Amino acid sequence: MEQHRQLTVVITGASSGVGLQAAKALSQRKEWHVVMACRDLEKTKNAAQSLGMAPDSYSIIHLDVASLDSVREFVQKFRATGRSLDALVCNAAIYMPLIKEPLRSPEGFELTVATNHLGHFLLCNLFLEDLKKSSAKPRLIILGTVTHNPKELGGKIPPRPDLGELKGFAEGFQAPITMIDGKKFEPVKAYKDSKVCNVLTMRELHRRYHESTGITFSSLYPGCVATTALFRNHYPLFQKLFPLFQKYITGGFVSEELAGERVAEVVADPAYSESGMYWSWGNRQKKEGKSFVQEVSSEASDDDKAERLWELSAKLVGLA
Numbered sequence: 001m002e003q004h005r006q007l008t009v010v011i012t013g014a015s016s017g018v019g020l021q022a023a024k025a026l027s028q029r030k031e032w033h034v035v036m037a038c039r040d041l042e043k044t045k046n047a048a049q050s051l052g053m054a055p056d057s058y059s060i061i062h063l064d065v066a067s068l069d070s071v072r073e074f075v076q077k078f079r080a081t082g083r084s085l086d087a088l089v090c091n092a093a094i095y096m097p098l099i100k101e102p103l104r105s106p107e108g109f110e111l112t113v114a115t116n117h118l119g120h121f122l123l124c125n126l127f128l129e130d131l132k133k134s135s136a137k138p139r140l141i142i143l144g145t146v147t148h149n150p151k152e153l154g155g156k157i158p159p160r161p162d163l164g165e166l167k168g169f170a171e172g173f174q175a176p177i178t179m180i181d182g183k184k185f186e187p188v189k190a191y192k193d194s195k196v197c198n199v200l201t202m203r204e205l206h207r208r209y210h211e212s213t214g215i216t217f218s219s220l221y222p223g224c225v226a227t228t229a230l231f232r233n234h235y236p237l238f239q240k241l242f243p244l245f246q247k248y249i250t251g252g253f254v255s256e257e258l259a260g261e262r263v264a265e266v267v268a269d270p271a272y273s274e275s276g277m278y279w280s281w282g283n284r285q286k287k288e289g290k291s292f293v294q295e296v297s298s299e300a301s302d303d304d305k306a307e308r309l310w311e312l313s314a315k316l317v318g319l320a
């Protein structure tokens, strides 16, 4: 008898890189149906087809995660499919190291933080209701990165992340404000700050909702996936040398396929059912390819900051 796909996972930014490979890996597990939540439908369709993903194993729904209206529309469209929501992977992100002036989201927020943090923050909050209804053991996963953490080699390189007193958020995060700490615009720091927000959000979700809902909240660093389009806005020479540097010098390099498989494991495998964890396979730590729970940065483990970030983010996205 044909096996039924009963579980549904939504993956944001599944049109390329880690998200696409995670979609492929989960679509190969017969019990999972993958919803690819992407801003470019044609690109996503071509990407799924080029990887040979079975047509009944996935669907594509439009989501521009930088737009709060689009996030709300996406949730409605997903609900209209009648599917259960059993896992959510917040993966979409932008990294714009070379821009001199900030770009803005439709609501007027600095675009990197709007995409990587605020849109996902709203999505997580709206989808809590849906995850709660899952008859499986639901999971919510937010992609982290080593660069959020100045305790790690990859996080030591300046500019370091620092949300400060969240002054930029408290003052509305609209022009002329560009950074969460309210200071001068630094695009690399904006990315790192957004990734600190991702870890703080996961930890605060865990603190607020794990016990009452049973949802597993986790984050992961899948390794340095130096070939992805994340680096498309960097200098061409950097794009050429970075993978070689990661392969032969730091040893942190992982393929897009392996990174996607790691995400799929955190979504689906019993080994990752503990909530509030930040999973890693290491960079300089050599753990024979095995995952372990990694300590997050001091700022990302600050519970007071997590709560304050939550309250201010809720206000910015119109939840409070």
Ligand SMILES: NC(=O)c1ccc[n+]([C@@H]2O[C@H](COP(=O)([O-])OP(=O)(O)OC[C@H]3O[C@@H](n4cnc5c(N)ncnc54)[C@H](OP(=O)(O)O)[C@@H]3O)[C@@H](O)[C@H]2O)c1
Binding pocket: 012, 013, 014, 015, 016, 017, 018, 019, 037, 038, 039, 040, 043, 063, 064, 065, 066, 067, 090, 091, 092, 093, 094, 115, 143, 144, 145, 146, 221, 222, 223, 224, 225, 226, 227, 228, 229, 230, 231
């Ligand atoms: N690459 C690494 O070394 C590395 C390491 C650690 C963690 N990560 C994390 O892994 C995740 C995926 O990164 P990646 O390396 O796979 O990069 P990527 O190939 O550039 O993928 C990013 C995805 O996000 C999508 N996206 C960007 N803005 C969006 C928006 N406004 N609405 C909807 N989708 C949007 C992109 O869509 P388009 O195709 O339409 O542009 C793309 O599908 C990120 O969270 C990143 O922080 C990456």
